[in-house]
Amino acid sequence: MFTARSDSPRGGQIKGPAMLTRKQHELLMFIHERIKETGVSPSFDEMKEALDLASKSGIHRLITALEERGFIRRLAHRARALEVTKLPEQASASSGRTRQPFRPDVINGGVRAGAPEAANDTRELPLLGKIAAGTPIAAIQHERERMPVPESMLGSGDHYVLEIEGDSMIEAGILDGDLVVIRRGDTANNGEIVVALVEGEEATLKRLRRRGGSVALEPANRNYETRIFGPDQVAVQGKLVGLMRRYH
Numbered sequence: 001m002f003t004a005r006s007d008s009p010r011g012g013q014i015k016g017p018a019m020l021t022r023k024q025h026e027l028l029m030f031i032h033e034r035i036k037e038t039g040v041s042p043s044f045d046e047m048k049e050a051l052d053l054a055s056k057s058g059i060h061r062l063i064t065a066l067e068e069r070g071f072i073r074r075l076a077h078r079a080r081a082l083e084v085t086k087l088p089e090q091a092s093a094s095s096g097r098t099r100q101p102f103r104p105d106v107i108n109g110g111v112r113a114g115a116p117e118a119a120n121d122t123r124e125l126p127l128l129g130k131i132a133a134g135t136p137i138a139a140i141q142h143e144r145e146r147m148p149v150p151e152s153m154l155g156s157g158d159h160y161v162l163e164i165e166g167d168s169m170i171e172a173g174i175l176d177g178d179l180v181v182i183r184r185g186d187t188a189n190n191g192e193i194v195v196a197l198v199e200g201e202e203a204t205l206k207r208l209r210r211r212g213g214s215v216a217l218e219p220a221n222r223n224y225e226t227r228i229f230g231p232d233q234v235a236v237q238g239k240l241v242g243l244m245r246r247y248h
Contacts, residue, residue, distance in 0.1 A: 020066075020069070020071075020088060021065075023051060023058075023062055024062055024065055024066055025088065026050075026051055027047060027050075027051060027059070027062045027063070027066065028066055028071050028072065028084065028087070028088075029087075030042065030047065030050050030051070031047070031072065031082055031084055032084045032087065034046075035082075035083075035084060036191075037190045037191050037209070038190065039211065039212075041081070041082035041083075044056045044059050044060075047059045063082070070085060070086065071084065071085060071086055071087070071088075072084055072085060073085055121150075121151040122148035122149060122150055122151060123148070123149055123151055123154060123159075124146045124147065124148055124149075125146065125147055125148075125149045125159050125160055125161050125181070126143040126144075126145075126146055126147075126160050126161065127143065127144045127145050127146065127147050127160075127161045127162070127163065127179070128143055128144065128160050128161065128162055129144055129162065129163065130162065130163045130164070130165045131162040131163070131164065131165065131180070131195060131203050131204065131205050132165055132166050132168075132202075132203065132204045132205070133164045133165065133166040133167065133168045133169040133170075133174055133176070133204070133205050133206075133219075147161050147179070149161065149181055149242070149244070153181055153241065153242035154181070154183075154241070154242070155183070155241070157183050157184065157185070158183070158184040159181055159182060159183050159184065159241070160181075160182055160184060160238070161179050161180065161181055161182070161244075162179070162180050162182060162195070162205070163177065163178075163179055163180075164176055164177060164178045164179070164180060164205065165177075167221060168206070168219035168220065168221045168223075168224045169193070169205060169206070169219060169220045169221065170220065170221050171220040171221055171222070172193065172207070172220035173243075174193075174205070174220070174243060175245070177245075177246070178243055178244070178245050179243065179244040179245070179246070180205065180240055180242070180243050180244075181240070181241050181242035181243065181244070182195050182237075182238035182239065182240060182241065183238055183239055183241045184237070184238045185236065185238055185239060186235065186236050186237070187236060188208050188236050188239045190208065190209060190210050191207060191208070191209065192207070192208055192239050192240070193205065193206070193207050193208075193239065193240040194206065194207075194208045194236050194237070194238065194239045194240065195236070195237040195238045195239070195240075196208065196217055196234050196235070196236060196237065197234070197235040197236075197237050198217070198229065198233060198234055199229075199233050200235070203237065204217065205240070206218055206219060206227075207219075207220065208236070209226075211228070213230070213231060214228050214229065214230060214231065215228070215229050215230070215231055215233070215234045216228050216229075217229070217234065
């Protein structure tokens, strides 16, 4: 028996005791996520589009309300000058309109719970060896074997499987011994979990953050430090799309 999961967003609103309206909460979390990913707060046009509002006047009212409640503050003499000063209690780093953390969906016999029976199809993917979720280890090896992976986890493109070694991604639910499904590619969005080849020699699974002219490989374990590299020192080899876990 194994469980598998896919990297798909899920909705839902998180309420705290601060009595924010749904729109206030959505805007606060959107600003928080954008600053975390890019270091810059979103423009008023981006906020208006994200919240499906007809005009920017509605955004101004929401920002004023958040400022009055102490959740954000305006920074003088700076463009896009907003800073999130606190979040509602129990708030996660995402709302229904932002990227969610990687969460498991249990698959029984290759079918995700609640999915149509047609999901029984599988695709044979190469298992290329181990990859570090910890200190980077030797670069990805040659094909070790082939494994059946549920089609429901996959989309278009070329995929491969790697075995996790280490514990630096445990707070993202990725454990030592897990099998991760990777969509091959050399690009990734800020905040996505990727296979990164470091200086052409070491492969590791980390969350990618671009910070100005540098690239940060961010663990999901507070016992590990984020490693910073120059843009020519890190090559993306693919991004995480699924995970399988064996139970012996």
